[in-house]
Amino acid sequence: MKPLPQVVSRDEWLAARAELLVKEKEATRARDRLNAQRRRLPMVKMDKEYLFDGPDGQVTLADLFDGCRQLIIYHFMFDPSWEDGCPGCTNLVDNLPSNLARIRASDTSLVVISRAPLEKLESYKQRMNWTVPWFSSYKSDFNYDFGVTNDEGEMPGLSVFLHNGEDIYHTYSTNGRGVDILLGTYNYLDLTPLGRQEDWEE
Incomplete structure (x- = not known):
């Protein structure tokens, strides 16, 4: 069974959340660039x-x-x-x-x-x-x-x-x-601690 996240204080959670937000924004910008490159694929x-x-x-x-x-x-x-x-x-x-x-x-x-x-x-x-x-x-x-x-x-x-x-x-x-x-369902599950509950997930 996948271990649950560590229990921390609210301030510690806010700090960890802010750190993750930086990476989320980087991923969003990278996805925007990827989508643009996909649109420019030759046909x-x-x-x-x-x-x-x-x-x-x-x-x-x-x-x-x-x-x-x-x-x-x-x-x-x-x-x-x-x-x-x-x-x-x-x-x-x-x-x-x-x-x-x-x-x-x-x-x-x-x-x-x-x-x-x-x-x-x-x-x-x-x-x-x-x-x-x-x-x-x-x-x-x-x-x-x-x-x-x-x-x-x-x-x-x-x-x-x-x-x-x-x-x-x-x-x-x-x-x-x-x-x-x-798969919209996966987008929702990827936001949760248990994720998609598939063997390959970290």
């Missing part, structure tokens, strides 16, 4: 066509923008042979906003894509009471091309695209712990 024009299965039939990558200039895709681990989605990805989608209006107000669409057939995705989505748009890449190379399906299986990830005129560009991707940025 790749998408020349390959992809088709996805959705509740209203087949759609293209351009359709997923739904009239917005930007598109965020969460690559949800759901192998075609599985009956249930990945527990970690399930936790992440539980953290996504149920109302995407605030994201759309910034001209951005957010969708989830998995390799399992649409029927399995729709069944799981209904069971989890989700409303986020979810599409199947079962009949395309999309998951393979973006590195979230390989010979070793499925991997969680996130990809970002920009629609400029008639062209679509891939601007950013991350996987593994890179998707933690979407």
